[in-house]
Amino acid sequence: MENLYEITRDPISIEAIVKKVEHPHAGAINTFIGTVRELTHGKRTIYLAYEAYESMAVKKLAQIGEEIKKKWPDTRAAITHRIGQLKISEIAVVIAVSTPHRNDSYEASRYAIERIKEIVPIWKKEHWEDGEKWMGDQLEKVAYPTGKPPKGDE
Amino acid sequence: MITLLLFAELAERLNTKEMQIDASGKSLKEVKEMVKEQHEGIAHVIDQSMIAVNEEYAEGTEVLKDGDVIAFIPPVSGG
Numbered sequence A: 001m002e003n004l005y006e007i008t009r010d011p012i013s014i015e016a017i018v019k020k021v022e023h024p025h026a027g028a029i030n031t032f033i034g035t036v037r038e039l040t041h042g043k044r045t046i047y048l049a050y051e052a053y054e055s056m057a058v059k060k061l062a063q064i065g066e067e068i069k070k071k072w073p074d075t076r077a078a079i080t081h082r083i084g085q086l087k088i089s090e091i092a093v094v095i096a097v098s099t100p101h102r103n104d105s106y107e108a109s110r111y112a113i114e115r116i117k118e119i120v121p122i123w124k125k126e127h128w129e130d131g132e133k134w135m136g137d138q139l140e141k142v143a144y145p146t147g148k149p150p151k152g153d154e
Numbered sequence B: 001m002i003t004l005l006l007f008a009e010l011a012e013r014l015n016t017k018e019m020q021i022d023a024s025g026k027s028l029k030e031v032k033e034m035v036k037e038q039h040e041g042i043a044h045v046i047d048q049s050m051i052a053v054n055e056e057y058a059e060g061t062e063v064l065k066d067g068d069v070i071a072f073i074p075p076v077s078g079g
Helices: A014-021 A054-071 A102-119 A137-141 B008-014 B028-038 B040-048
Strands: A005-008 A028-035 A043-052 A076-082 A084-087 A091-099 A122-128 A131-134 B002-005 B018-021 B050-053 B069-073
Touching (some): A005 A054, A014 A028, A014 A091, A028 A102, A054 A076, A076 A102, A131 B008, B002 B028, B018 B028, B028 B040, B028 B069
Antiparallel strands (some): A028 A091, A043 A084, A076 A091, A122 A131
């Protein structure tokens, strides 16, 4: 049984992730590729360092896959996130989703990346010419008064 | 004893990824307050963090037992 949800330190093969969701019932495979951006609000990034709570991150990626299957039946999802030091334009995450019809593949793919930013314990540290900082999307977007992230609507 | 895992900014500021804490029978919330008192410099980061017990997000009321592994999860930023 191949692993649909992985954390890796190596470069990600897009083709390999797509292969995992290929299926005779699929009429569409949508891929999302997250890459390292050089400029954020005018600030120049030199490189990024990603860190993960690996065992829990894999579980949370699998949870996202389960949530997707409930919301969009007959969907197959595979997600690999890379950690370690990444240069500009390198691939940080690949999400592949196959569905019977194309519309669901776009929606499920979008759902996966948004959920990654909410519940998967992975952290990004931006390194600039003049400094460095741990980033946190929760800070920018959502507060968690209870200490727990929002549940996927089940 | 319980194990406390630290990541990202918390691990960096405390210069360790793991701590052993004598906190069996205490609630998550009590442990959080305890660590905040011992490390005031990072109290605000702990306040922003989610907490996991044995790799699952948990509420503050949960009571810990020997061998539990808890983790402070600072705001995540994958993707």
